[in-house]
Amino acid sequence: MIEKNSWVQIQKIVLEPQDRATHLPEETKKVPLIMWVKGRLQQSAELGSLVQIKTLTGRIESGVLICKNPSYLHTYGTFIPEILEIDRIVKNQLFGGDSNE
Amino acid sequence: MNDYNQVMERKNQIMKDCVGIDYDQYEYGYHAFDYEAMMNDCGFTLNQVREIQSQYGVGSTPLKECKNITALVRSVSKPGYGARIFIKDEALNDSGSFKARRASIACYQAKQLGFKGVIAATSGNYGAAVASQAAKHGLKCIIVQECYDSNGIGQPEIIEKARACEAYGAEVVQLSVGPELFYKFLLLLEETGYFNASLYTPYGIMGIESLGAELIEDCLRQTGKLPSTVVCTNAGGGNLTGTARGIRKSTSARIEIIGASVNLKGLHMASDIDFNKKSFTTGHTGFGLPFMIHPDRSDVPRSAGRPLRYIDRYVTVNQGEVFFLTCRKHFFSGGFFDCTRNETG
Numbered sequence: 001m002i003e004k005n006s007w008v009q010i011q012k013i014v015l016e017p018q019d020r021a022t023h024l025p026e027e028t029k030k031v032p033l034i035m036w037v038k039g040r041l042q043q044s045a046e047l048g049s050l051v052q053i054k055t056l057t058g059r060i061e062s063g064v065l066i067c068k069n070p071s072y073l074h075t076y077g078t079f080i081p082e083i084l085e086i087d088r089i090v091k092n093q094l095f096g097g098d099s100n101e
Numbered sequence: 102m103n104d105y106n107q108v109m110e111r112k113n114q115i116m117k118d119c120v121g122i123d124y125d126q127y128e129y130g131y132h133a134f135d136y137e138a139m140m141n142d143c144g145f146t147l148n149q150v151r152e153i154q155s156q157y158g159v160g161s162t163p164l165k166e167c168k169n170i171t172a173l174v175r176s177v178s179k180p181g182y183g184a185r186i187f188i189k190d191e192a193l194n195d196s197g198s199f200k201a202r203r204a205s206i207a208c209y210q211a212k213q214l215g216f217k218g219v220i221a222a223t224s225g226n227y228g229a230a231v232a233s234q235a236a237k238h239g240l241k242c243i244i245v246q247e248c249y250d251s252n253g254i255g256q257p258e259i260i261e262k263a264r265a266c267e268a269y270g271a272e273v274v275q276l277s278v279g280p281e282l283f284y285k286f287l288l289l290l291e292e293t294g295y296f297n298a299s300l301y302t303p304y305g306i307m308g309i310e311s312l313g314a315e316l317i318e319d320c321l322r323q324t325g326k327l328p329s330t331v332v333c334t335n336a337g338g339g340n341l342t343g344t345a346r347g348i349r350k351s352t353s354a355r356i357e358i359i360g361a362s363v364n365l366k367g368l369h370m371a372s373d374i375d376f377n378k379k380s381f382t383t384g385h386t387g388f389g390l391p392f393m394i395h396p397d398r399s400d401v402p403r404s405a406g407r408p409l410r411y412i413d414r415y416v417t418v419n420q421g422e423v424f425f426l427t428c429r430k431h432f433f434s435g436g437f438f439d440c441t442r443n444e445t446g
Binding site: 014015019020021024025027028031032033034035036037038039055056057058059072074075076077086090093094 | 104105169172173176218241242243248249251253255257260261263264267270271272273274275276277278279280281284285292293369371372373374375424425
Protein backbone atom coordinates (compact mmCIF):
# COMPACT_ATOMS: atom_id res chain seq x y z
CA MET A 1 0.00 0.00 0.00
CA ILE A 2 1.35 3.42 -0.96
CA GLU A 3 0.29 6.16 1.41
CA LYS A 4 -1.75 9.22 0.40
CA ASN A 5 0.46 12.27 -0.39
CA SER A 6 3.41 10.07 -1.39
CA TRP A 7 5.40 11.37 -4.40
CA VAL A 8 4.55 8.96 -7.20
CA GLN A 9 4.59 8.42 -10.95
CA ILE A 10 1.58 7.36 -13.01
CA GLN A 11 1.22 6.05 -16.54
CA LYS A 12 -1.78 6.73 -18.75
CA ILE A 13 -2.88 5.98 -22.29
CA VAL A 14 -3.61 9.35 -23.90
CA LEU A 15 -4.68 8.00 -27.30
CA GLU A 16 -5.53 4.40 -28.18
CA PRO A 17 -4.07 3.17 -31.50
CA GLN A 18 -7.35 3.76 -33.37
CA ASP A 19 -7.58 7.35 -32.07
CA ARG A 20 -4.08 8.40 -33.11
CA ALA A 21 -3.18 10.84 -35.88
CA THR A 22 -3.20 9.60 -39.46
CA HIS A 23 0.04 9.39 -41.49
CA LEU A 24 2.01 7.64 -38.74
CA PRO A 25 4.56 4.93 -39.52
CA GLU A 26 3.06 1.43 -39.14
CA GLU A 27 5.05 0.60 -35.99
CA THR A 28 3.77 3.75 -34.25
CA LYS A 29 0.19 3.37 -35.52
CA LYS A 30 -0.27 0.05 -33.74
CA VAL A 31 0.80 1.23 -30.25
CA PRO A 32 -0.99 3.74 -28.00
CA LEU A 33 0.30 7.21 -27.11
CA ILE A 34 1.39 6.87 -23.48
CA MET A 35 2.00 9.57 -20.87
CA TRP A 36 4.03 9.49 -17.65
CA VAL A 37 3.50 12.18 -14.96
CA LYS A 38 4.63 12.65 -11.35
CA GLY A 39 2.73 14.13 -8.44
CA ARG A 40 1.29 13.59 -4.95
CA LEU A 41 -1.01 10.61 -4.56
CA GLN A 42 -4.53 11.77 -3.66
CA GLN A 43 -5.67 8.53 -1.96
CA SER A 44 -3.68 5.60 -0.56
CA ALA A 45 -3.49 2.87 -3.21
CA GLU A 46 -1.71 -0.27 -4.39
CA LEU A 47 0.79 -0.27 -7.26
CA GLY A 48 -1.02 -0.99 -10.52
CA SER A 49 -4.30 0.57 -9.48
CA LEU A 50 -6.03 3.54 -11.10
CA VAL A 51 -5.33 6.68 -9.05
CA GLN A 52 -5.40 10.46 -9.07
CA ILE A 53 -2.36 12.63 -8.43
CA LYS A 54 -1.81 16.36 -7.92
CA THR A 55 1.11 17.59 -10.02
CA LEU A 56 3.64 20.30 -9.16
CA THR A 57 1.51 22.94 -10.88
CA GLY A 58 -1.60 21.79 -8.99
CA ARG A 59 -3.24 19.88 -11.84
CA ILE A 60 -5.11 16.65 -11.21
CA GLU A 61 -4.13 13.76 -13.49
CA SER A 62 -5.32 10.17 -13.35
CA GLY A 63 -3.60 6.99 -14.43
CA VAL A 64 -2.07 3.72 -13.32
CA LEU A 65 0.20 3.98 -10.28
CA ILE A 66 3.61 2.62 -11.34
CA CYS A 67 6.16 3.94 -8.87
CA LYS A 68 6.76 5.63 -5.52
CA ASN A 69 9.60 8.17 -5.28
CA PRO A 70 10.50 7.83 -9.00
CA SER A 71 14.26 8.01 -9.45
CA TYR A 72 16.69 8.95 -12.21
CA LEU A 73 18.43 5.74 -13.18
CA HIS A 74 19.43 6.52 -16.77
CA THR A 75 22.91 5.71 -18.04
CA TYR A 76 24.90 6.65 -21.12
CA GLY A 77 25.63 3.03 -21.96
CA THR A 78 28.74 0.89 -22.01
CA PHE A 79 32.21 2.11 -22.97
CA ILE A 80 32.91 2.32 -26.69
CA PRO A 81 36.56 1.28 -27.34
CA GLU A 82 36.58 3.12 -30.68
CA ILE A 83 36.93 6.34 -28.68
CA LEU A 84 40.51 5.30 -27.88
CA GLU A 85 41.21 4.97 -31.58
CA ILE A 86 39.89 8.48 -32.22
CA ASP A 87 42.29 9.74 -29.57
CA ARG A 88 45.21 8.00 -31.28
CA ILE A 89 44.27 9.24 -34.76
CA VAL A 90 43.90 12.86 -33.67
CA LYS A 91 47.09 12.97 -31.60
CA ASN A 92 49.06 11.38 -34.44
CA GLN A 93 47.74 13.86 -36.94
CA LEU A 94 48.38 16.89 -34.77
CA PHE A 95 51.49 16.05 -32.78
CA GLY A 96 53.08 12.99 -34.38
CA GLY A 97 51.82 10.44 -31.84
CA ASP A 98 54.56 8.14 -30.44
CA SER A 99 57.28 10.15 -32.11
CA ASN A 100 56.21 13.12 -30.00
CA GLU A 101 58.09 11.99 -26.89
CA MET B 102 -14.96 17.21 -27.47
CA ASN B 103 -11.39 16.30 -26.67
CA ASP B 104 -10.67 13.72 -29.32
CA TYR B 105 -7.64 14.28 -31.48
CA ASN B 106 -9.33 15.99 -34.43
CA GLN B 107 -11.57 18.22 -32.29
CA VAL B 108 -8.63 19.54 -30.30
CA MET B 109 -6.56 20.15 -33.43
CA GLU B 110 -9.45 22.17 -34.89
CA ARG B 111 -9.30 24.50 -31.88
CA LYS B 112 -5.56 25.05 -32.42
CA ASN B 113 -5.70 28.61 -33.73
CA GLN B 114 -7.94 29.89 -30.95
CA ILE B 115 -5.87 28.18 -28.26
CA MET B 116 -2.72 29.69 -29.74
CA LYS B 117 -4.18 33.19 -29.93
CA ASP B 118 -5.06 33.00 -26.24
CA CYS B 119 -1.72 31.66 -25.06
CA VAL B 120 0.90 33.74 -26.86
CA GLY B 121 -0.80 37.12 -26.90
CA ILE B 122 -0.27 37.55 -30.64
CA ASP B 123 -3.05 37.81 -33.23
CA TYR B 124 -1.27 36.25 -36.18
CA ASP B 125 -4.19 36.94 -38.55
CA GLN B 126 -3.33 40.64 -38.71
CA TYR B 127 -0.10 39.83 -40.58
CA GLU B 128 -1.80 37.81 -43.30
CA TYR B 129 -2.41 39.60 -46.59
CA GLY B 130 -3.15 38.97 -50.24
CA TYR B 131 -3.71 35.43 -51.45
CA HIS B 132 -1.03 33.62 -49.50
CA ALA B 133 1.43 35.95 -47.82
CA PHE B 134 2.20 37.36 -44.42
CA ASP B 135 4.30 40.25 -43.24
CA TYR B 136 7.18 38.68 -41.35
CA GLU B 137 9.06 41.87 -40.51
CA ALA B 138 5.90 43.53 -39.16
CA MET B 139 5.32 40.53 -36.89
CA MET B 140 8.90 40.79 -35.60
CA ASN B 141 8.80 44.56 -35.17
CA ASP B 142 5.48 44.47 -33.31
CA CYS B 143 6.78 42.17 -30.59
CA GLY B 144 8.03 45.19 -28.71
CA PHE B 145 11.68 44.43 -27.95
CA THR B 146 14.71 46.14 -29.43
CA LEU B 147 18.04 44.32 -29.57
CA ASN B 148 19.31 46.53 -26.74
CA GLN B 149 16.31 45.70 -24.58
CA VAL B 150 16.84 42.00 -25.23
CA ARG B 151 20.46 42.30 -24.11
CA GLU B 152 19.50 44.27 -21.01
CA ILE B 153 16.91 41.67 -19.97
CA GLN B 154 19.34 38.83 -20.60
CA SER B 155 22.10 40.47 -18.57
CA GLN B 156 19.71 40.62 -15.60
CA TYR B 157 18.76 36.94 -15.87
CA GLY B 158 22.07 35.14 -16.26
CA VAL B 159 22.06 34.92 -20.04
CA GLY B 160 24.41 36.03 -22.81
CA SER B 161 27.89 37.59 -22.93
CA THR B 162 29.37 34.12 -23.38
CA PRO B 163 33.05 33.83 -24.34
CA LEU B 164 34.20 33.31 -27.94
CA LYS B 165 36.97 30.69 -27.81
CA GLU B 166 39.52 29.97 -30.51
CA CYS B 167 39.77 26.26 -31.34
CA LYS B 168 43.47 26.19 -32.23
CA ASN B 169 43.81 22.42 -32.44
CA ILE B 170 40.76 22.07 -34.66
CA THR B 171 42.10 24.81 -36.92
CA ALA B 172 45.47 23.00 -37.06
CA LEU B 173 43.75 19.69 -37.84
CA VAL B 174 41.71 21.28 -40.63
CA ARG B 175 44.82 22.96 -42.07
CA SER B 176 46.67 19.64 -42.09
CA VAL B 177 44.24 18.40 -44.77
CA SER B 178 43.43 21.71 -46.51
CA LYS B 179 44.73 23.11 -49.79
CA PRO B 180 47.46 25.73 -49.23
CA GLY B 181 45.89 29.02 -48.20
CA TYR B 182 42.69 27.34 -46.98
CA GLY B 183 41.64 26.46 -43.44
CA ALA B 184 40.02 29.33 -41.59
CA ARG B 185 40.68 30.17 -37.97
CA ILE B 186 37.82 28.46 -36.12
CA PHE B 187 36.16 29.93 -33.05
CA ILE B 188 33.29 28.71 -30.97
CA LYS B 189 30.81 30.68 -28.94
CA ASP B 190 30.66 28.80 -25.65
CA GLU B 191 26.92 28.91 -25.13
CA ALA B 192 27.09 26.18 -22.49
CA LEU B 193 27.98 28.97 -20.07
CA ASN B 194 24.50 30.47 -20.15
CA ASP B 195 22.34 29.68 -17.11
CA SER B 196 20.84 26.19 -17.69
CA GLY B 197 23.69 25.33 -20.02
CA SER B 198 22.77 26.21 -23.58
CA PHE B 199 21.93 29.01 -26.02
CA LYS B 200 18.27 28.14 -25.48
CA ALA B 201 18.41 30.31 -22.35
CA ARG B 202 18.49 33.31 -24.72
CA ARG B 203 15.13 32.30 -26.16
CA ALA B 204 13.58 31.33 -22.83
CA SER B 205 14.70 34.57 -21.18
CA ILE B 206 12.56 36.72 -23.48
CA ALA B 207 9.62 34.32 -23.61
CA CYS B 208 9.42 34.13 -19.79
CA TYR B 209 9.96 37.87 -19.39
CA GLN B 210 7.07 38.51 -21.78
CA ALA B 211 4.85 35.93 -20.03
CA LYS B 212 5.43 37.74 -16.75
CA GLN B 213 4.75 41.15 -18.34
CA LEU B 214 1.47 39.91 -19.81
CA GLY B 215 0.34 38.60 -16.43
CA PHE B 216 0.39 34.86 -17.14
CA LYS B 217 0.72 32.60 -14.08
CA GLY B 218 2.82 30.01 -15.82
CA VAL B 219 4.54 28.86 -19.02
CA ILE B 220 4.41 25.66 -21.06
CA ALA B 221 6.93 24.46 -23.60
CA ALA B 222 6.99 21.34 -25.77
CA THR B 223 10.62 20.29 -25.88
CA SER B 224 12.73 17.19 -25.27
CA GLY B 225 16.01 19.01 -24.98
CA ASN B 226 17.87 22.02 -23.66
CA TYR B 227 14.94 24.36 -24.19
CA GLY B 228 13.06 22.63 -21.40
CA ALA B 229 15.83 23.29 -18.91
CA ALA B 230 16.10 26.85 -20.20
CA VAL B 231 12.39 27.59 -19.76
CA ALA B 232 12.33 25.87 -16.36
CA SER B 233 15.32 27.93 -15.22
CA GLN B 234 13.96 31.27 -16.45
CA ALA B 235 10.45 30.51 -15.16
CA ALA B 236 11.93 29.83 -11.72
CA LYS B 237 13.63 33.25 -11.74
CA HIS B 238 10.31 34.97 -12.53
CA GLY B 239 8.22 32.90 -10.12
CA LEU B 240 6.22 31.45 -13.01
CA LYS B 241 4.82 27.94 -12.86
CA CYS B 242 6.22 25.73 -15.57
CA ILE B 243 5.22 22.60 -17.49
CA ILE B 244 7.62 20.93 -19.91
CA VAL B 245 6.15 18.39 -22.34
CA GLN B 246 8.66 15.84 -23.62
CA GLU B 247 8.69 13.04 -26.18
CA CYS B 248 10.79 10.77 -24.01
CA TYR B 249 10.15 7.03 -24.28
CA ASP B 250 9.26 4.46 -26.90
CA SER B 251 6.08 2.46 -26.32
CA ASN B 252 8.05 -0.06 -24.23
CA GLY B 253 9.06 2.70 -21.83
CA ILE B 254 12.69 2.72 -23.05
CA GLY B 255 13.83 6.32 -22.72
CA GLN B 256 16.53 8.38 -24.43
CA PRO B 257 19.07 9.11 -21.67
CA GLU B 258 19.70 12.67 -22.86
CA ILE B 259 15.97 13.42 -22.67
CA ILE B 260 15.57 11.81 -19.25
CA GLU B 261 18.54 13.88 -18.10
CA LYS B 262 16.71 17.01 -19.28
CA ALA B 263 13.66 15.91 -17.33
CA ARG B 264 15.88 15.68 -14.25
CA ALA B 265 17.22 19.19 -14.90
CA CYS B 266 13.70 20.60 -15.41
CA GLU B 267 12.49 19.02 -12.19
CA ALA B 268 15.55 20.33 -10.35
CA TYR B 269 14.49 23.82 -11.49
CA GLY B 270 11.03 23.15 -10.10
CA ALA B 271 9.11 22.41 -13.29
CA GLU B 272 6.45 19.78 -13.87
CA VAL B 273 7.49 17.39 -16.63
CA VAL B 274 4.89 15.57 -18.72
CA GLN B 275 6.53 12.71 -20.59
CA LEU B 276 5.07 11.03 -23.67
CA SER B 277 5.85 8.11 -25.93
CA VAL B 278 6.82 8.67 -29.57
CA GLY B 279 4.44 10.52 -31.85
CA PRO B 280 3.50 13.91 -33.26
CA GLU B 281 0.37 13.88 -31.06
CA LEU B 282 2.55 15.37 -28.35
CA PHE B 283 1.13 18.56 -29.80
CA TYR B 284 -2.38 17.35 -28.93
CA LYS B 285 -1.49 16.94 -25.24
CA PHE B 286 0.34 20.27 -25.38
CA LEU B 287 -2.83 22.04 -26.62
CA LEU B 288 -4.93 20.35 -23.92
CA LEU B 289 -2.49 21.56 -21.25
CA LEU B 290 -2.59 25.12 -22.60
CA GLU B 291 -6.40 25.05 -22.48
CA GLU B 292 -6.49 23.51 -19.01
CA THR B 293 -3.98 25.87 -17.39
CA GLY B 294 -4.27 29.11 -19.39
CA TYR B 295 -0.47 29.36 -19.25
CA PHE B 296 1.70 31.18 -21.77
CA ASN B 297 2.99 29.14 -24.71
CA ALA B 298 6.76 29.65 -24.39
CA SER B 299 7.17 28.41 -27.95
CA LEU B 300 10.60 28.39 -29.58
CA TYR B 301 9.00 29.97 -32.62
CA THR B 302 7.31 33.15 -31.42
CA PRO B 303 9.06 36.45 -32.20
CA TYR B 304 10.25 36.39 -28.55
CA GLY B 305 11.91 33.02 -29.04
CA ILE B 306 13.80 34.35 -32.04
CA MET B 307 14.61 37.88 -30.87
CA GLY B 308 16.30 36.35 -27.84
CA ILE B 309 18.95 34.88 -30.17
CA GLU B 310 19.68 38.14 -31.97
CA SER B 311 21.98 39.01 -29.06
CA LEU B 312 24.09 35.98 -30.00
CA GLY B 313 24.67 37.33 -33.51
CA ALA B 314 25.50 40.78 -32.15
CA GLU B 315 27.95 39.36 -29.62
CA LEU B 316 29.64 37.26 -32.31
CA ILE B 317 30.42 40.39 -34.31
CA GLU B 318 31.68 42.31 -31.29
CA ASP B 319 33.75 39.38 -29.94
CA CYS B 320 35.35 38.77 -33.33
CA LEU B 321 36.26 42.41 -33.82
CA ARG B 322 37.71 42.63 -30.33
CA GLN B 323 39.70 39.39 -30.49
CA THR B 324 40.89 39.39 -34.11
CA GLY B 325 40.36 42.92 -35.39
CA LYS B 326 38.23 41.45 -38.19
CA LEU B 327 34.68 40.45 -38.92
CA PRO B 328 33.99 36.73 -39.28
CA SER B 329 33.91 35.61 -42.92
CA THR B 330 31.51 32.78 -42.18
CA VAL B 331 29.22 31.84 -39.32
CA VAL B 332 28.10 28.21 -38.94
CA CYS B 333 24.85 27.63 -37.03
CA THR B 334 23.48 24.27 -35.97
CA ASN B 335 20.12 23.99 -37.68
CA ALA B 336 17.02 22.17 -36.51
CA GLY B 337 13.83 24.22 -36.23
CA GLY B 338 15.63 27.18 -37.79
CA GLY B 339 15.55 29.52 -34.80
CA ASN B 340 19.25 29.50 -34.03
CA LEU B 341 20.17 30.35 -37.60
CA THR B 342 17.41 32.93 -38.03
CA GLY B 343 18.09 34.76 -34.77
CA THR B 344 21.87 34.70 -35.14
CA ALA B 345 21.69 35.98 -38.72
CA ARG B 346 19.27 38.76 -37.75
CA GLY B 347 21.55 39.83 -34.92
CA ILE B 348 24.51 39.91 -37.30
CA ARG B 349 22.58 42.01 -39.80
CA LYS B 350 21.60 44.45 -37.08
CA SER B 351 25.27 44.81 -36.11
CA THR B 352 27.05 45.11 -39.45
CA SER B 353 26.22 45.80 -43.06
CA ALA B 354 29.09 43.57 -44.18
CA ARG B 355 28.21 40.43 -46.11
CA ILE B 356 28.84 37.45 -43.84
CA GLU B 357 28.19 33.96 -45.12
CA ILE B 358 25.66 32.02 -43.03
CA ILE B 359 25.97 28.24 -43.11
CA GLY B 360 23.42 25.92 -41.52
CA ALA B 361 24.73 22.57 -40.29
CA SER B 362 22.66 19.53 -39.30
CA VAL B 363 23.36 15.94 -38.37
CA ASN B 364 22.11 13.74 -41.20
CA LEU B 365 19.53 11.27 -39.91
CA LYS B 366 18.50 9.98 -43.32
CA GLY B 367 16.54 6.73 -42.97
CA LEU B 368 15.33 7.38 -39.43
CA HIS B 369 11.67 8.45 -39.28
CA MET B 370 10.87 11.13 -36.71
CA ALA B 371 7.54 9.56 -35.75
CA SER B 372 8.76 5.96 -35.62
CA ASP B 373 8.42 4.10 -32.33
CA ILE B 374 11.35 1.89 -33.41
CA ASP B 375 13.69 4.50 -34.92
CA PHE B 376 13.33 6.72 -31.84
CA ASN B 377 16.06 4.99 -29.86
CA LYS B 378 18.36 4.68 -32.88
CA LYS B 379 18.81 8.44 -32.93
CA SER B 380 21.76 9.71 -30.92
CA PHE B 381 20.63 13.28 -31.40
CA THR B 382 17.43 14.78 -30.11
CA THR B 383 17.83 17.84 -32.29
CA GLY B 384 20.26 19.68 -34.54
CA HIS B 385 19.43 17.05 -37.13
CA THR B 386 17.87 16.86 -40.59
CA GLY B 387 14.69 15.29 -39.16
CA PHE B 388 13.82 18.79 -38.00
CA GLY B 389 16.17 20.78 -40.24
CA LEU B 390 14.69 19.84 -43.60
CA PRO B 391 10.93 19.87 -42.85
CA PHE B 392 11.17 23.08 -40.83
CA MET B 393 13.21 24.76 -43.56
CA ILE B 394 10.72 23.84 -46.26
CA HIS B 395 7.63 24.49 -44.11
CA PRO B 396 8.48 26.51 -40.97
CA ASP B 397 4.82 26.99 -40.06
CA ARG B 398 4.58 23.32 -39.09
CA SER B 399 5.76 24.59 -35.67
CA ASP B 400 3.61 25.11 -32.57
CA VAL B 401 2.52 28.65 -33.51
CA PRO B 402 0.51 29.70 -36.60
CA ARG B 403 3.46 31.58 -38.15
CA SER B 404 6.97 30.61 -37.12
CA ALA B 405 9.43 33.44 -36.51
CA GLY B 406 12.23 31.00 -37.33
CA ARG B 407 12.60 31.17 -41.11
CA PRO B 408 16.06 29.96 -42.12
CA LEU B 409 15.55 30.27 -45.88
CA ARG B 410 15.46 34.05 -45.47
CA TYR B 411 19.03 34.00 -44.17
CA ILE B 412 20.87 30.80 -45.07
CA ASP B 413 23.59 30.78 -47.76
CA ARG B 414 24.60 27.13 -47.56
CA TYR B 415 23.36 23.99 -45.83
CA VAL B 416 25.79 21.24 -44.86
CA THR B 417 25.19 17.91 -43.16
CA VAL B 418 27.44 15.69 -41.06
CA ASN B 419 26.74 12.14 -39.92
CA GLN B 420 26.37 11.03 -36.31
CA GLY B 421 29.80 9.36 -36.28
CA GLU B 422 31.55 12.50 -37.51
CA VAL B 423 30.09 14.48 -34.64
CA PHE B 424 31.11 11.82 -32.13
CA PHE B 425 34.62 11.87 -33.58
CA LEU B 426 34.95 15.55 -32.70
CA THR B 427 32.95 15.63 -29.49
CA CYS B 428 34.86 12.71 -28.00
CA ARG B 429 37.94 14.86 -28.24
CA LYS B 430 36.24 17.97 -26.93
CA HIS B 431 38.51 18.72 -23.99
CA PHE B 432 41.58 17.94 -26.00
CA PHE B 433 40.59 20.37 -28.72
CA SER B 434 39.34 23.35 -26.87
CA GLY B 435 38.18 22.61 -23.37
CA GLY B 436 34.63 23.15 -24.45
CA PHE B 437 34.00 22.59 -28.11
CA PHE B 438 30.94 20.48 -27.49
CA ASP B 439 29.53 18.93 -24.40
CA CYS B 440 27.78 15.67 -25.19
CA THR B 441 25.33 16.08 -22.34
CA ARG B 442 24.35 19.61 -23.16
CA ASN B 443 24.96 21.02 -26.59
CA GLU B 444 23.67 18.24 -28.77
CA THR B 445 20.25 18.23 -27.23
CA GLY B 446 17.71 20.84 -28.09
